[in-house]
Amino acid sequence: MDESLWDLAACLLCDAQLYSRLALICCSYGFSRMQSFEPGAVLFRAGSARKDFFVLRQGQVKLMMMAADGREQIIGLAVPGQLLGVTTLEDPVYPCTAIALTQSSVCRIPYHELVNVVETNPRVSLSLVRLLNQELKRTRALLHTLGRKTAVEKVASFILSLKPTRDQVETDLALPLSRDEIASLLGLTVETVSRVMADFRRRRIIDAPRGRGRIRILDCAVLESLADGVNRSSHATRERPRRPEGRRASREQSSLVPDH
């Protein structure tokens, strides 16, 4: 096979060298197909026959799982560069449902080609392994959020996770999720999410017009301390000496969180 076909410069689909890993995969022999989705469009549905997998190039996509009883949960948001629909190769169906949140574009690649490519090109294999590891890492972080954080901590870390990079100065962020969807992602109810965000707004930590749209972080430092669960009374202080000032007084009415 002609090695040059794998060269980034030969990529017909991916701009420049952005998403180099992604490029390697989706630009292979030309069997990938570019495709666009409107907000709300279904890329694939859990349980339906898996034929293609996707590489997200632009936009945001939510991944949902459905329980037997109809309860559904968002298990993650896909960001550009991420793979979508990569199941265990033996699995004949998609494990989850993928729905576009914003206008999104993807490279669509037949599954059997994936196997081909992995078997013939080691660079792509390594890329794939890296991407899966990143996804695993993200999922584990979410695991910690769901298992060990309070509602306030959950919402705070969610908002922070919207910042594309850690030390971004930009604080005006797109919020492509409804309250319902945020609640589903964080394992909360709509009402709780709404209340926490209303409280953040009152305390001037964030500024958010209602509903889907945008959100602005006003006080990033406080948000970070809330997200990391500074000042909790519980497990955190197990081996360290207990707070000498006695048990925390009943909290003031106006705020869901203690003073900072």
Add this chain to the structure above:
Amino acid sequence: MDESLWDLAACLLCDAQLYSRLALICCSYGFSRMQSFEPGAVLFRAGSARKDFFVLRQGQVKLMMMAADGREQIIGLAVPGQLLGVTTLEDPVYPCTAIALTQSSVCRIPYHELVNVVETNPRVSLSLVRLLNQELKRTRALLHTLGRKTAVEKVASFILSLKPTRDQVETDLALPLSRDEIASLLGLTVETVSRVMADFRRRRIIDAPRGRGRIRILDCAVLESLADGVNRSSHATRERPRRPEGRRASREQSSLVPDH
């Protein structure tokens, strides 16, 4: 390279054809080292320099993440055949801590060899991708458990997850975790886990001597219905007509769960 080196029959470390995928990886050129761990032994610690990765051959290993404040959480249990310590390849440190729960044996493989192998042997690459996908799948299932289940449902599904195969008749299971560890895995407290299990015992759903050791499932059907959250009042009935018999009566004192 000699293709026969990859043959399962040539595997010096792995018995028979058990864990065929695992075999492919850990039996490569002989740079894997067999190693044994006692219960409680640390395979690797989060944040320490990642040099090797592991393939678990026997025993059970817990994977833990540590938050900034010292709160820790178990993010999963590793079963034989599973990879341990495979980070994003760029990451210079382990993302989590791995501790043996039972007497365990692993194949230990230097990281740079992993890259070599992936680049030179496509069958191994595919195996690796499959294994990572399985891990992702397991992690997502846990995500759903943490985000959308009640304490009773969590404990019930945990107990069921101890069964090695879905339709195993064997109901006497090893329970290598303390109550503390179960709580950490499920995002609960020790007390809640203890209470739920005590309740299951009273209702003759399980039989468990106290503490680390074994657990026996007496009524698998009930356990499964509890795990799947049959009879809940909430989200489940959103689009279906609401229960006509009115809101659920206050539950009886003696049991944490409604009648079945």
Add this chain to the structure above:
DNA sequence: CGCCACTTTGAGTAGTGTCAATGCTGGTGG
């Protein structure tokens, strides 16, 4: 303009967490 979906707010409560005390078990040393 009115409908519809989404969000916000409020009141009340179920379910877990927290704290504290007690029980059980296996190991150790007198």
Add this chain to the structure above:
DNA sequence: CCACCAGCATTGACACTACTCAAAGTGGCG
């Protein structure tokens, strides 16, 4: 051999978070 001890598990009382149900507010779109 038994008493003691340390560690884990259990149980109870209580507090508080987050859920439930209900109702009103807001905004977009035909």
